[in-house]
Amino acid sequence: MSQTNGRKSRDIVNGDIKVSYEFFPPKSDKMEERLWQAIRRLEPLHPQFVSVTYGAGGSTRERTHATVTRILKETHLKPAAHLTCVGATKAEVDEVIEAYKSVGVKHIVALRGDPVEGVGERYQPHPDGYQSSIELIEGISKIGGFEILVSAYPEQHPESPDRAADIDWLKRKVDAGATRAITQFFFDNETFLRYLDDVRAAGITIPITPGIIPIANFQQVKKFATMTGASVPNWLGKRFEGLENEDVETRQMIAAAIGAEQVMELVDAGLQEFHFYTLNKAKLVYAICHLLGLRSSSAASNKEQVSV
Secondary structure (H helix, E strand, O other), X not given: OOHHHOOOOOXXXXXXXXXXXXXXXXXXXXXXXXXXXXXXXXXXXXXXXXXXXXXXXXXXXXXXXXXXXXXXXXXXXXXXXXXXXOOOOHHHHXXXXXXXXXXXXXXXXXXXXXXOOOXXXXXXOOOOOOOOHHHHHHHHHHHOXXXXXXXXXXXXXXXXXXXXXXXXXHHXXXXXXXXXXXXXXXXXXXXXXXXXXHHHHOOOOOXXXXXXXOOOOHHHHHHHHHHHOOXXXXXXXXXXXXXXXXXXXXXXXXXXXXXXXHHXXXXXXXOOEEEEEOOOOOHHHHHHHHHOOOOOOHHHOXXXXXXX
């Protein structure tokens, strides 16, 4: 059943579940080793694609491009490169798009991006750049050859005046050429399902993939939630009480159980596609995917293992 058919439950078999993963480009040799351990661990689960983020203010442009290019060369994965409007002219952004096209990238995650000064500061577009995510999507569409993924916000973007305006902005992104949306992470499934109903009622029919963040570190995820406008239910914090500084094993078991519970509830509601914010850590993501029925296959990659 596609998401466009609403919330009717159905039995899900292994082959119906589709996943994708988000990684961020490494800033050091040690971080690069961890990234590639995560990529190699998750690659055999056959994700639809893997996205690679772009730092605030375009600060990781070169590292993002290098990571995407390496994924293309050394794995069978389909990389989706994040791209923002921040701190660059239209010509510079178009050059990046053309560079991705030339190496065989087929997916771009088009985002406005965070201000150069950081999250929470007032966004100032480059005077000679794309002024918004919609203009960026139009620019990518003009060059052509890409599936264009965009962001969606079940709890409303922090800068949106209201929910209706937020959904209207998503519709404008679709009209500009967006082909799929990935949501900000959330913890209340009913919030997502209500949002999905509202999006469909607004005439938006592209796939809306729920974003899931496994909670390897509750305080870190809570900080992310504060920055992005995602709510953290009281019950969630209570599950991690007393485990902040010790008993890592128990904390990991609880995190896996919470993640699996959230995803399985969404499966029961008819959802079949999930995007995991991995934070470059594979263990919890792999465990949740295993519970979904996904299994590793040695046939996933016949290329040589990369030495890292």
